[in-house]
Amino acid sequence: MEAINPSHYPATRAATVAENYMNYKLGGPHRLFALNKVSQASRERIAGVGNKYSLTFSIEDVLNDKHIINCTAEVLYYLSDQHTAPNVTFTLQTELQGNVEDKNEEFYNKIRSLTQPLVAQDIPDKFGNVPAELEPVRHLALAACGFVKWQNSTENTFYRMAVIKSVKQQKREDRALEFHFDMLIHEMVSQEMVAWQMDILWDPSEGLKIVKQACLPKQCCIAQNN
Template sequence: MELPPSHYPAARAAALAAGYACYRRGGPGRGLALRAVRRAGGQDIDGVGRKYHLELVLEEVRDKDSTVNCTAEVLYHLGNKNIAPDVQFTIEGELKNTDEADNIFYNRIKSLEKELVAENIPDSHGNVSPEMEPIRLLAWAASGYVIWQNSTENTKFQLAQIKHVKQVKRSDEYLEFDYRVLLHEMVSQEIIPWQMTVLWHPQHGVQVTQDSRQPKHALE
């Protein structure tokens, strides 16, 4: 069934698909965000759940003029809140190559004498310093995983801010960061603190090894 692109449930499914695509294809050199929903369709699958067929436009977080088309399918499972939605997506055309930016970031962090620690990204004026931009984009990609795992048909999450990030020393080639972030749930207007442990390597992409919703008082 064809749906208007502004249809709220379709828009929520589109935001989830964009978050998932960013988790799979993003990193410190690239963040992807939903620019527009071009087409949407929905179908109820008996005994399984509700499926959305979507045509999206994704934009690069750092370069709003850089966009790609994306087709996606999102299946929300009936009644079971503990199963993450099934998301499949195909990006049409090429994403900008980020190898150089990824390697510069990787080598910079690897060569630090003390582990990186930072907080409040962006700051209260919405600013992100150039050296923290890759840290923010990595959180953007990692939060795509959290959003995917915790979304239902009635939610729409977005990363609002990194409250705190700390690099964790490792003996292997991966970079590890411990993030405390704030997620904005657009439907309830709730701000939810979340902890996530993120591994990254230029060849292997983003992995979230551990994440947990934090109590409200963690906002303080």
């Protein structure tokens, strides 16, 4: 086990993978996390397996008064030839704040009551604006992107910003809301905007489920930027 500088890229990348995983597991229309600060980090090279990072850090609950939450996590990157998503475990040392349950239920009922399925494009728009009624949809997409970023992370990637190029609601007979998203996700190392498609299910009691995710060819990303 070797100590590593908590402000350097290896530590912050690993902590960001933990942040993405936490957004997938705990995030939604009215809760999202952003990495605040890594205070301690170490790395263990496990022969034949990969590199495991042990982290102490804080995250910000950006939708609930920017509440700071202290966390610990372990992120295990497997050897590159295994093509396996990093294994992430985390512990929250500070309780979550904000009553999001009522807000989630209100959003859910509003979408369920639409006479026509929700369809929207470019969230945010080219001026950075997001209509108030689409803010929860954007937050849900960003939480779902946490799954995509976590699943596709390696020690040599650093996924950050994401924007919605289009969203289409799919009507269902059961309780879940279903959305199809076309996203652009910024990979900081290559400086590429990577095009992804996601099909997700969500309801307040069951949370978020990613039904399908696919990385699109680069030419699709170029076309979406035009």
